[in-house]
Amino acid sequence: MFHLVALEVRRSFRRFRGIASICIPALLFWASTAPVAAQQDTVPLRPIGNIFDPLSVPARAISDIGIFASLICLGIFIVVAGLLVFTVIKFRRKVGDDDAEPPQIYGSTQIELAWTVLPVLITVVLVLVTARTIAEIQNRKIPESALTIRVIGHQWWWEAHYPQYGFVTANEIHIPLSTKDRPVITELQLESADVIHSFWVPQLNGKTDVIPNRTNRMWLEPEQTGVYLGNCAEYCGTQHANMLLRVVVHDPAEFEKWVQSQQAPAMQVASAQKGRELFASLNCVNCHRIDGSIAEGVFGPDLTHLMTRRTIGAGVAANTPENLHQWVRDPQVLKVGCLMPNLQLLDNEVDEIVGYLQTLH
Ligand code: HEC
Numbered sequence: 271m272f273h274l275v276a277l278e279v280r281r282s283f284r285r286f287r288g289i290a291s292i293c294i295p296a297l298l299f300w301a302s303t304a305p306v307a308a309q310q311d312t313v314p315l316r317p318i319g320n321i322f323d324p325l326s327v328p329a330r331a332i333s334d335i336g337i338f339a340s341l342i343c344l345g346i347f348i349v350v351a352g353l354l355v356f357t358v359i360k361f362r363r364k365v366g367d368d369d370a371e372p373p374q375i376y377g378s379t380q381i382e383l384a385w386t387v388l389p390v391l392i393t394v395v396l397v398l399v400t401a402r403t404i405a406e407i408q409n410r411k412i413p414e415s416a417l418t419i420r421v422i423g424h425q426w427w428w429e430a431h432y433p434q435y436g437f438v439t440a441n442e443i444h445i446p447l448s449t450k451d452r453p454v455i456t457e458l459q460l461e462s463a464d465v466i467h468s469f470w471v472p473q474l475n476g477k478t479d480v481i482p483n484r485t486n487r488m489w490l491e492p493e494q495t496g497v498y499l500g501n502c503a504e505y506c507g508t509q510h511a512n513m514l515l516r517v518v519v520h521d522p523a524e525f526e527k528w529v530q531s532q533q534a535p536a537m538q539v540a541s542a543q544k545g546r547e548l549f550a551s552l553n554c555v556n557c558h559r560i561d562g563s564i565a566e567g568v569f570g571p572d573l574t575h576l577m578t579r580r581t582i583g584a585g586v587a588a589n590t591p592e593n594l595h596q597w598v599r600d601p602q603v604l605k606v607g608c609l610m611p612n613l614q615l616l617d618n619e620v621d622e623i624v625g626y627l628q629t630l631h
């Protein structure tokens with residue numbers, strides 16, 4: 271969450287470049303820590319998870335009910351606070367008061383009924399309306415044609431399987447846009463590899479807990495393209511705050527293109543031969559998978575198409591050559607406590623490996 275806030279602050283600063291020039295040291299600090307949207311975005315970045323700006327069918331239903339409940343509460347607040355203010359002013363002690371006790375009323379049936387029945391009615395309305403929205407969202411029939419994604423929460427990153435297409439990626443979930451003439455539903459099957467996490471992309475749907483040994487489900491039906499920011503919403507350890515995710519909503523043609531890029535086998539660029547061999551000879555292969563190589567680890571993110579992702583380390587840093595170098599040299603600098611150890615590589619080994627990683631488009 272703090273990173274999302276930091277990102278928003280940074281963007282505001284960009285709008286006020288004049289003022290920002292005074293704040294260059296601060297900006298540099300943010301640039302080194304906050305998640306940055308990368309280069310070639312064809313879709314707009316929706317920078318902050320604004321719950322008041324829902325852009326998906328279930329998120330809108332939740333937002334509507336939230337506003338309805340808040341309005342009822344606002345009404346109650348105005349009545350109660352108004353009566354209080356009125357009483358304080360009207361019945362305050364005035365000059366020349368006779369100090370006699372005001373009339374004491376006990377057991378007035380009307381008053382007792384009024385303050386019992388009215389709150390009960392209000393509560394019943396709130397319960398019914400909320401229950402209807404919950405049922406509408408939970409009982410939604412997921413059509414056969416829906417896109418299914420298996421999302422697995424790890425300390426502190428997200429794994430995403432696309433079983434219908436046969437590939438795996440991480441931290442960035444791409445889904446197709448849903449339009450009136452061509453509604454497309456995406457169903458997420460949420461699982462955990464370790465502790466309890468919670469999947470939350472505020473503009474697309476509410477939070478859903480991600481629990482070990484259990485599959486929770488959630489569906490999305492996004493109405494606008496863009497990069498939606500989300501995060502883990504259940505404290506899950508040291509780097510919980512850097513367990514960010516991005517949902518990228520494409521129009522169908524762009525989505526198909528992305529799917530093809532992910533289905534393609536890993537690039538084998540001749541100039542990266544040395545780096546590839548070095549990678550294969552190190553224990554990277556025990557934790558990471560690169561399609562078509564001996565790297566078949568599943569403890570860390572799949573790296574087959576690493577360079578198609580905007581960030582590394584679940585949004586902790588932009589996917590730039592400098593950050594990749596830093597990550598491979600010692601991931602504990604960018605993401606303290608993360609479950610990839612410092613592998614104590616020599617500088618030239620880091621260069622070779624990063625050179626290879628950068629060919630993984
Ligand atoms: C003990 C297991 C382990 C080993 C060994 C390991 N990694 Fe990792 N790696 C991880 C984990 C776990 C993450 C995810 C960290 C996070 O985001 O919290 C990760 C993340 C990464 C990422 C960022 C991926 C992304 O999409 O965010 C890169 C790149 C990477 N590792 C490269 C390497 C290289 C290169 C080696 C070998 C020199 C290596 N790793 C060795 C476990 C490992």
Ligand SMILES: [Cu+2]
Binds near residue numbers: 423426467502513
């Ligand atoms: Cu988490």
